[in-house]
Amino acid sequence: MKINLHTHTDYSIDGTISVRGLIKAANKERFEYFSITDHDSVLAYYDEGTNEPFNGRLITGLEADALVEDVTIEILGYNFDLDKVNQWCLKTYGTRESRQRAIYDELGKLCDDLRIKRDTSLKFREGEQFAHDCIYHQLLSASPEWLESHNITSVSELYRAGTTDQKFPLFIDMNKFWPTIEEVVSVIKEAGGLTFLAHPFNFKKVDTNWLLDKTKDLVDGIEIFNWKQDAEQTKFLYDYAKKHNLLMSLGSDYHGEGKNALLKYDVDPMYEAEALKWLEKI
Numbered sequence: 001m002k003i004n005l006h007t008h009t010d011y012s013i014d015g016t017i018s019v020r021g022l023i024k025a026a027n028k029e030r031f032e033y034f035s036i037t038d039h040d041s042v043l044a045y046y047d048e049g050t051n052e053p054f055n056g057r058l059i060t061g062l063e064a065d066a067l068v069e070d071v072t073i074e075i076l077g078y079n080f081d082l083d084k085v086n087q088w089c090l091k092t093y094g095t096r097e098s099r100q101r102a103i104y105d106e107l108g109k110l111c112d113d114l115r116i117k118r119d120t121s122l123k124f125r126e127g128e129q130f131a132h133d134c135i136y137h138q139l140l141s142a143s144p145e146w147l148e149s150h151n152i153t154s155v156s157e158l159y160r161a162g163t164t165d166q167k168f169p170l171f172i173d174m175n176k177f178w179p180t181i182e183e184v185v186s187v188i189k190e191a192g193g194l195t196f197l198a199h200p201f202n203f204k205k206v207d208t209n210w211l212l213d214k215t216k217d218l219v220d221g222i223e224i225f226n227w228k229q230d231a232e233q234t235k236f237l238y239d240y241a242k243k244h245n246l247l248m249s250l251g252s253d254y255h256g257e258g259k260n261a262l263l264k265y266d267v268d269p270m271y272e273a274e275a276l277k278w279l280e281k282i
Contacts, residue, residue, distance in 0.1 A: 001267055002032040003275050005061065006076065006198070006223065006251020011047070012038040013096050013130055016256030019049030027055050029264045033279045035061030037076055037251070040093040042086050059282070062089070062188070063198060065174075066181040068214050071206055072164050072174050073197070075184045076223060076249065079282050080193025088187050092179055097127040099177060104131035106172050107163065111135070114169055117142040132159040160204035185218050194278070195219045196249045199226040201233050212240055221247030221278075225271055227261045228253070238271060248274040 008015035009022050015038065017025070026034045034056055036044045042062050044050070050058075062077045062085060077085070093099050104124050111118050119141035124134040136155045139147055150168070152158050162168045185195045197215050200208050200222065212222070224237040241248050250271060254263045 001029075001265060001272065003034075003250050003272055003279065004029075004031050004252050004254070004263065005033065005035040005059070005078065005249045005275070006037050006063070006226065007035065007254040007263070008038055008063075008256070009036055009044045009047075009049075010256070011041050011044045011096075012255065013100065013128065014039075014255055014259075016258055019044045019047040020052045021049075022254075022256075023049065023052040023054050023058070025263055027053075030055070032056040033059060033275075035059045035078060035251075037061035037063040039063055039096070040065055040099065041089055041096065042082060045082055046086070057279075059279075060085075060193075064089075064184045064188075065093070065178045066184040067174055067178050068181050068211065070164070070166065070174070071203065071211070072178060073181065073203060073206075073211065073215075074199070075181060075188075075219065076196040076198045076251075077184075077188035077193045078196070078249075080188050080191035084191040085188065085193070092183075095127075100129070100131045101126055103172070103177060104134060106176070107131060107135045107170060110170050110172065111139070116146055116169075130155070130159075132163065157204065160202075165205060181215060181218055194221065194247065194282075196221040196223050196247065198223050199228065199253065200237060201229055202226070216244050216246060219246070221249060223251060224248045224274075225250040225265075225267055226253055227265060234268075234271065238274070241274075247278050250275050 009019045038044050059078050060082050064075045066075045118138035122138050133155045136158045163170050163172050188195050197219050222241045225234050253261045
């Protein structure tokens with residue numbers, strides 16, 4: 001595989017690898033096109049670790065939280081003016097500590113208002129932990145029966161299928177924290193970049209066809225391959241992108257050692273060829 005356009009460093013809260021370590025790993029795997037796409041931040045590109053020589057093409061990247069109506073999704077941006085996007089990220093998302101602290105406070109207040117017991121001896125590790133991760137484990141310790149009654153068995157389910165669902169008791173309006181997809185796409189395009197809908201099958205309780213149809217006229221393309229998908233889903237996204245003349249990207253969503261996403265993966269050369277069409281032009 002020559003391409004990996006979806007990876008994370010420790011500038012993402014859930015990333016475990018340094019910038020220098022990731023670039024070294026990318027060189028080892030001999031990637032020709034590579035991108036670091038941290039959550040809501042491009043600070044990795046200002047890290048001294050970028051002085052590590054990369055033997056391929058390192059393309060500026062970002063994975064930005066965005067809203068489609070009231071649904072939280074992620075948009076991948078590539079090949080943009082770094083300083084422009086960095087200024088916008090800091091203004092819009094704040095630091096990783098500040099944005100997760102705000103979400104944690106909101107969720108904690110909802111739990112307390114509803115008198116849902118939390119084990120607050122489990123302290124929120126600001127800057128190291130997603131707000132939903134801490135709240136989930138506080139509830140798991142003090143109110144496991146409450147989680148069970150709402151079919152919540154993981155941090156991901158609390159977030160994807162829980163707090164973003166208006167019918168869920170702990171629903172929070174993410175308009176307080178995330179920009180709209182229109183704003184994200186506009187900023188990245190004005191900075192000379194391209195935008196892609198990230199991993200369309202990862203959004204629980206969201207109809208994938210609805211999401212694709214809602215975003216196809218806004219973004220430049222779709223991430224057709226992500227490690228969590230099966231072959232049938234990848235082929236579906238490939239066919240959808242072909243039908244609607246959308247660009248295609250591929251990425252492993254690697255977060256570092258100890259995580260369950262692989263850095264290197266196998267993929268049909270047909271998919272790689274589609275990504276190379278636009279990569280070789282930039």
